Each structure stands twice: as structure tokens, then as C-alpha cells.
Amino acid sequence: MSADVRAIGAPNFAQEFRGFARFLLAELRPKGPVLTPFNVITAVIVLASAVILVFRYAFGLGAITNLSQDVPWGLWIGFDVVTGVAFAGGAYVVSFLVYILRVEKYHPILRVTVLNGFLAYLFYTGALLLDLGRPWNVVNPIIGNSFGVSSVMFLVAWHFMLYLMALFFEFSPAVAEWLGWRRVRRIVGATALAGVIFGITLSILHQSGLGALYLLARDKIHPLWYSEFLPLLFLVSSIFAGLSMVIVEGSITRKIFHHRVGARLRATHEDILFGLARIAMAVMFVYLFMHLLVFVHGQRGPHLATGWGAWYLLELVGFTAVPAVLYAYGLQRRRLPAVKAAAVMALVGILLNRLNVSTIAFKWYLDVRYVPSWMEIVVTLGVISAELWVFRWVVNRMPVLDFAMTHEDRPAAEPIAARTAA
Amino acid sequence: MIRRDFFRILGAAGSVAVGAGTAEAAETGPVVGTNDPVGVLVDTTRCIGCRMCEFGCAHANGQANGLEKPSFDEELTPQRQTSEKRWTVVQRHVVDGRTITVKRQCLHCLQPACTSACLTKAMAKTPDGPVTWRASKCMGCRYCMVACPFDMPKFEFHSAVPRIQKCQFCVTRIAAGEQPACVASCPAQALTFGRRGNLLDEARSRIYTQPGRYIHDIYGEHEAGGTSWLYLSAVPFDRIGFRTDLATTGYPTFAKEFLYAVPQVDILAPLLLLGLARAAAGRHTDEDEGGHA
Numbered sequence: 001m002s003a004d005v006r007a008i009g010a011p012n013f014a015q016e017f018r019g020f021a022r023f024l025l026a027e028l029r030p031k032g033p034v035l036t037p038f039n040v041i042t043a044v045i046v047l048a049s050a051v052i053l054v055f056r057y058a059f060g061l062g063a064i065t066n067l068s069q070d071v072p073w074g075l076w077i078g079f080d081v082v083t084g085v086a087f088a089g090g091a092y093v094v095s096f097l098v099y100i101l102r103v104e105k106y107h108p109i110l111r112v113t114v115l116n117g118f119l120a121y122l123f124y125t126g127a128l129l130l131d132l133g134r135p136w137n138v139v140n141p142i143i144g145n146s147f148g149v150s151s152v153m154f155l156v157a158w159h160f161m162l163y164l165m166a167l168f169f170e171f172s173p174a175v176a177e178w179l180g181w182r183r184v185r186r187i188v189g190a191t192a193l194a195g196v197i198f199g200i201t202l203s204i205l206h207q208s209g210l211g212a213l214y215l216l217a218r219d220k221i222h223p224l225w226y227s228e229f230l231p232l233l234f235l236v237s238s239i240f241a242g243l244s245m246v247i248v249e250g251s252i253t254r255k256i257f258h259h260r261v262g263a264r265l266r267a268t269h270e271d272i273l274f275g276l277a278r279i280a281m282a283v284m285f286v287y288l289f290m291h292l293l294v295f296v297h298g299q300r301g302p303h304l305a306t307g308w309g310a311w312y313l314l315e316l317v318g319f320t321a322v323p324a325v326l327y328a329y330g331l332q333r334r335r336l337p338a339v340k341a342a343a344v345m346a347l348v349g350i351l352l353n354r355l356n357v358s359t360i361a362f363k364w365y366l367d368v369r370y371v372p373s374w375m376e377i378v379v380t381l382g383v384i385s386a387e388l389w390v391f392r393w394v395v396n397r398m399p400v401l402d403f404a405m406t407h408e409d410r411p412a413a414e415p416i417a418a419r420t421a422a
Numbered sequence: 423m424i425r426r427d428f429f430r431i432l433g434a435a436g437s438v439a440v441g442a443g444t445a446e447a448a449e450t451g452p453v454v455g456t457n458d459p460v461g462v463l464v465d466t467t468r469c470i471g472c473r474m475c476e477f478g479c480a481h482a483n484g485q486a487n488g489l490e491k492p493s494f495d496e497e498l499t500p501q502r503q504t505s506e507k508r509w510t511v512v513q514r515h516v517v518d519g520r521t522i523t524v525k526r527q528c529l530h531c532l533q534p535a536c537t538s539a540c541l542t543k544a545m546a547k548t549p550d551g552p553v554t555w556r557a558s559k560c561m562g563c564r565y566c567m568v569a570c571p572f573d574m575p576k577f578e579f580h581s582a583v584p585r586i587q588k589c590q591f592c593v594t595r596i597a598a599g600e601q602p603a604c605v606a607s608c609p610a611q612a613l614t615f616g617r618r619g620n621l622l623d624e625a626r627s628r629i630y631t632q633p634g635r636y637i638h639d640i641y642g643e644h645e646a647g648g649t650s651w652l653y654l655s656a657v658p659f660d661r662i663g664f665r666t667d668l669a670t671t672g673y674p675t676f677a678k679e680f681l682y683a684v685p686q687v688d689i690l691a692p693l694l695l696l697g698l699a700r701a702a703a704g705r706h707t708d709e710d711e712g713g714h715a
Binding site: 057058059060061062063065067068069070072073096099100101102131132133134135137138140141146147148150151152153154155157193197198200201204205208209212213214215216217218219220228231 | 503505506535537538539540541542543544557558559560561562563564565567568569571573576577578579580581582583584665667668669673674676677679680681684687688691692695696698699702703
């Protein structure tokens with residue numbers, strides 16, 4: 001045991017603790033005005049979600065959702081989980097760039113991307129609990145009394161859970177700096193690479209695992225979307241989906257939290273976005289080529305002449321090929337607006353793809369189609385609102401957008417000052 | 423110092439992955455249960471549509487499982503499906519002016535998609551063949567419903583404590599040496615209970631001895647890799663509500679390759695990533711979050 005531990009722990013533990021509690025309480029207070037339009041709208045949505053969820057747990061899923069015996073999975077799985085996880089793919093891609101390839105250029109966005117990934121997983125897998133019919137049994141596949149190891153779902157559940165921990169581990173240096181825990185900061189800093197390697201491996205498997213879930217639904221998904229290559233397509237598309245999300249979200253974050261953006265990120269932000277766009281574009285062309293192979297291999301030609309064919313082309317040409325070309329244009333002319341537009345379009349393409357596989361082209365032969373109820377949509381918006389609140393809370397307090405900002409030189413160390421900060 | 427710690431962590435992570443991997447590989451065997459499971463042969467040419475099977479099922483299983491009592495004044499449409507309150511229903515199809523009644527229920531696959539989908543083993547195949555559901559295990563994710571090619575698992579959407587409902591093949595009655603309730607209540611000998619191998623022989627001999635009475639096909643012999651319940655019919659099966667475009671291999675096979683790839687990725691990806699990280703290391707010591715200690 002070294003000297004500095006005794007120096008921190010021994011002399012006045014009670015006083016230390018009181019100081020720490022005061023600091024936490026001060027940090028919990030909102031910064032800035034409370035009654036903004038954003039706050040009011042999201043608060044209404046979150047409250048409405050809470051009321052809806054009371055009904056959901058009292059009377060069952062059927063009371064508030066449009067799910068049926070024919071369509072057991074709806075918006076909460078198709079959007080919140082399947083699409084949300086693809087959008088959160090940026091965390092493992094940027095971690096790969098910074099920790100494995102050591103491309104320092106992307107270091108300034110590492111923490112905000114990892115934070116986004118962590119919160120996305122926390123809230124979207126949390127939303128999964130709302131969808132589970134018997135959530136009190138959720139621990140069964142974890143505690144080992146019923147390992148359904150032949151299930152893709154088992155694999156996805158475990159990889160989700162472990163990845164959530166890996167992401168927290170990866171973000172923990174920021175938490176340690178915020179709290180001023182130097183020893184903890186040193187330890188988590190030293191073991192970070194292990195966590196990142198573990199996290200990337202877990203990501204590869206659960207991103208593809210989400211596609212693999214649908215391998216069993218071979219005869220229920222329209223042949224234009226079913227393929228034995230679904231796991232690979234899901235994995236590859238998660239790379240550019242994640243990067244496009246980083247571009248869109250980074251542009252918004254930079255505007256809203258401009259007071260928290262560090263000098264280095266401010267100087268290199270455009271460079272970073274163009275770099276990410278270049279990777280996204282390359283991966284999109286690979287993805288399109290894979291789809292071409294699947295199209296030929298699966299003899300999908302005859303389906304193109306149908307209405308489903310037009311819908312398929314809208315997804316793959318309108319919202320995958322076109323944004324890929326738009327990325328190329330924006331990069332060549334160095335036009336940031338074009339790159340951002342391409343990123344938004346690419347996200348729409350991924351949204352279409354994931355919803356098609358999970359709900360729209362699922363049981364395409366049914367006469368009665370599934371359309372989510374307004375309550376399903378409100379709860380989804382509620383989950384997103386809650387996530388945005390937590391994101392804002394963290395970004396406004398922890399060194400996320402500016403690494404040099406440590407515990408010592410932050411005004412929040414003084415509880416009174418924290419309240420006056422913007 | 424740091425490097426040694428790191429390798430130790432990686433080693434631990436790797437061994438966890440290996441352990442999970444071998445377990446996964448061992449559990450994805452092809453046929454579960456005994457070689458000759460119990461089954462039922464449904465001869466739709468003998469079925470008179472009296473629905474005694476429905477009543478027998480509700481009588482035997484209704485109370486314990488919250489099933490509803492069938493009523494006599496229901497119209498037997500082709501659209502009638504099993505539900506969270508009905509484990510079996512009789513459909514009436516009119517094919518070329520001829521009325522054909524068909525009993526529907528879970529087919530108890532030899533390689534069930536639902537059990538391979540279940541992450542808690544709530545849906546499980548008993549050694550004798552019946553595919554059953556256990557409330558204490560199920561977390562209500564409904565992946566079994568997504569996976570089942572016959573859409574048999576039903577979910578109680580209007581319950582705070584929902585169950586998955588489907589035919590349990592009267593597993594306790596069978597264990598006690600009795601016939602399933604539906605078979606016992608059939609007055610027309612349309613249902614024959616026995617070992618699947620014997621039932622296949624019986625089905626074939628009926629087709630051979632009365633070739634004009636049946637189409638030369640046994641539904642369930644190959645569908646979804648084979649099912650414990652088998653059907654005989656006078657008309658093509660797609661005319662009486664059966665899907666004839668299903669795969670003839672067991673559905674768990676479709677996810678097998680992916681599941682086999684998982685342990686390999688779990689082991690090889692970290693090694694590859696570590697190698698890459700080591701190869702790329704060197705010049706950049708500044709601002710590396712892992713390099714401060």
C-alpha cells in the first residue's frame with residue numbers, strides 16, 4: 001500500500017465524504033434555464049410514457065401496442081433495438097481507429113462517441129425490458145440456471161450485456177477525472193486497451209448477431225430482404241451507420257455544447273468529419289457490392305418488378321447508393337453540408353433496412369399489416385428524450401468534449417459556481 | 423508491468439470465450455430426443471369435423487392453462503387458428519366442392535425452431551418428443567414466435583403475467599401411459615397416437631392400399647426437418663391451409679453456421695486486434711488514454 005492512499009483515506013474520512021456528497025449534490029442540479037421548449041416538450045413525452053407504461057405493466061403489452069399473434073415484434077424491437085444498435089456502432093469503429101490503429105486525429109471525438117454508444121446501449125437495451133413479457137425472468141440466461149446456448153438471442157443478450165460494461169469501462173477515465181479520483185483514473189487508463197479489444201470483439205458479434213436473429217425467420221421475410229448473409233450485411237452496415245451517426249450527432253453537439261468543446265476539437269472538427277465521411281463512403285460501396293452479390297446469388301431479379309421491388313430499390317439505391325455518391329461529391333469538393341446531408345440520408349437508409357427486415361417485410365404476405373400504435377411511438381420518443389437528458393447532464397459536467405478539462409480547473413468544483421454556469 | 427497485467431486480463435477473457443464457445447457448439451446438435459419420438463397421425467379424410475378434439479383438449483388442459491371452452495355454435499372457417507386460449511382448432515376448407523376438415527395444433531418438430539430460439543430453455547423438447555413450455559424459465563421475448571415456421575406459439579398479449587400458449591402434447595398423460603386428450607376423444611379414428619416410425623409405416627400403407635383416397639404425400643415427414651404430427655390428405659396440402667414452401671431441413675440449421683463462427687471470432691478477433699495495436703504502437707505516446715501510467 002502506497003503513501004498516497006493513506007494520505008487520501010486516513011486523516012478525515014468523514015470530512016472527505018461530506019465534501020464528496022456536497023459535490024455530487026451540486027452536480028445533480030440542472031445547469032442553465034429549466035423551462036426551455038426542449039425541456040418542456042421532452043418532459044411531457046417522458047411523463048406520457050410513464051403513464052402508458054403503467055398501463056402496459058398492469059394490463060399487458062396488448063393494451064398499448066398493436067402487436068399480435070402474427071407480429072410478435074414491433075417498433076420497440078425493430079427501431080429501438082435493431083436500428084438503435086446499428087446507429088450506436090460508431091463507438092466501436094472510433095475506438096478501433098484510436099486505440100488499435102492509433103489514428104490520433106480522431107482522439108478528440110473518442111469520448112463523446114463512446115458516451116453516445118454507452119447511453120444508446122443503456123437506454124435501448126433498457127427499452128428491451130419494456131418489451132419483455134416476463135421481465136422478472138430476465139436474469140435466467142445470466143445466472144446460469146437455464147443457458148439456452150443454441151440460441152442466437154442468448155448470444156446477443158450476453159454480448160450486449162458485456163459490451164455495455166466494456167463501454168462503461170472505456171468511458172470511466174472521464175468519470176474518474178470528473179470525480180478527481182487520480183488512482184482510479186490511472187488504473188482504468190492502464191487497462192483501457194484490454195477493454196477496447198474486448199469491446200470491439202463483442203461488437204462484431206452482436207452487430208452481426210442482430211442479423212442472425214432473423215436467420216430462423218427464413219420463410220417469413222420477403223426474399224428481397226432474407227439472405228443467409230444477413231449477419232455479414234448487418235455488421236458491415238453498422239460501420240457506416242455508426243460513422244454517419246457520429247457525423248450528424250457531432251455536428252449537432254458542437255453547436256449545442258459549443259461552450260464545452262475543447263480547443264483541439266474546435267480546430268480539427270471539420271477534418272475529423274471529412275475523415276469519417278471517407279471511411280463511411282468506402283464501407284458503403286463495399287456494402288452495396290455485397291448486396292449486388294446477394295441479389296445475383298439469391299436470384300432476386302423477378303421480385304424487382306413488384307411493389308416490394310420498388311421499396312427495395314428505394315432503400316438500396318435512393319438511400320444507400322445516392323448518399324454514398326453524395327459523400328464522394330462532398331469529399332471531393334470539400335463541402336461539409338453535402339457530407340452532412342449524405343450522413344442523414346445514409347441513416348434513413350439504415351432505418352429503412354432494419355425496419356424492413358424486422359417488421360415491414362416480415363410476414364409480407366399478411367393481409368393485415370402491423371402499424372405501431374401512437375403509444376408505442378410515444379414510449380420510443382420518451383426513451384430517446386430520457387437518453388438526451390442524461391447525455392446533456394454528462395456532457396455539461398464531465399470532460400467529454402475537452403480532455404484537458406480536469407477536476408482541478410473546473411468551476412464545478414465549487415458548488416455555488418456550478419449553478420451560475422451556462 | 424502493464425503489459426503483463428494486460429495479457430492476464432486478455433487470457434481470462436479468452437478462456438471465458440472458449441468456454442462459452444465449446445458449450446455453444448455442443449448444444450447445436452441436429453436431432454434432439456429419442457430416435458423414435460411419439461407422434462400422431464391425422465387422417466383428414468376420416469375427420470368428420472365434430473370438434474370433439476377441441477372439447478377434449480379444453481377439458482384436459484383448460485383449467486390449468488386458462489384456456490377457453492369451445493362453443494358449439496362457432497363457424498368452422500378456414501381462417502380459424504390456434505390462439506392463446508385454444509391449443510387446437512378444427513378448420514373447414516372447401517376444395518373443389520368438397521368439404522375437408524383439418525385439426526390444427528403444434529406439430530412438435532423433430533428439430534424445433536422454437537427451442538433453438540429460446541435463450542432460457544423455457545421452450546424445450548422432452549426426450550420422448552413433446553415440445554413443452556415452462557413458465558419459470560420464460561422471459562417473454564417472443565423469439566419462439568418469430569422463429570416457428572408454423573406460427574404455433576401464441577402469447578397472452580392481454581395479461582400482466584403473460585404465458586406462451588401452445589399444445590403441450592399432453593405430456594403428463596403420455597408419461598402416465600395414456601393417449602393425448604384429443605386423440606382419446608376422437609370418435610372417427612382420424613387421430614392415431616403412436617411412435618413416429620410406426621405412424622409413417624401406417625400412413626404409407628394407407629396410401630398404398632387406397633391410392634385413390636389420398637395424395638401420395640405425408641405432411642410432416644420432411645417439413646421443417648420432420649414433425650411428430652403427420653397428416654394425410656385427399657387434396658394437396660396447400661389447399662387446406664398448410665405451407666408447402668417450407669424448408670425440409672431443420673430450422674436450427676440456418677443459424678448453426680453463425681453460432682459456430684462465434685467462438686472463433688471470440689478467440690481470433692482479440693488476438694488480431696492486439697497484434698494490430700502492437701504493430702501500430704510506438705510513435706504516439708502523447709495523449710494516449712492508455713499510456714499515462
